[in-house]
Amino acid sequence: MLESQYMIENVLRHDWFMQAAMPLYWFGGALVAILILWLMLYLVDQLKLVREHRVEPSQNLFTQLCEAHTLTKTEAVELRSVADLVSHATPAGIFVRPDLLAEGCQKLGLDEVRQREWQYRLFGEAIAAEVELLHSPIREKITSSS
Known part of the structure; x- marks a missing residue:
C-alpha cells in the first residue's frame, strides 16, 4: 500500500x-x-x-537615378523604353542629356505634353525651357531663313 x-x-x-x-x-x-x-x-x-x-553597373545606376527622381514603376518602365531607343552606351545617359530624352520621346511616339513633363521632371524648368526652345518651330524658321 x-x-x-x-x-x-x-x-x-x-x-x-x-x-x-x-x-x-x-x-x-x-x-x-x-x-x-x-x-x-x-x-x-x-x-x-x-x-x-x-547587375550591370549602368543598369544599377539607371535604377538608382529613377529612385532619386522618385519615379513610379510605370514611369521607370516608360523612361527605360525611351532610354533603350536612344542610349547607345548606357541607359543612365538619358538623365544627363536632354537631347537624348527628346529624341527618345519622339521615337517612342510620346505626345508633346508628355515630352515636356519628362523634361521638367528630369531637368527642371531652366533646362527644359532651353530644350523646348531648341526644338521649337520658331527656331527652325529662324535658322532656315538665315
Missing part, C-alpha cells in the same frame, strides 16, 4: 512538472521559429545584395 501511494505521489509530481514546463516549451519553440524566420529573411536580403552587384 505504501508503495502504491509513493508511486501516485511520484506521478503527481511529474505531472506538475510537465504542466509547469509547458510554457517554457512553447516559449522555446516560438523563439526557434523567430530565429529561423530571421535567418531566412537575412539570407533573402543577402541574395538580393548579391544579385544587385551582378
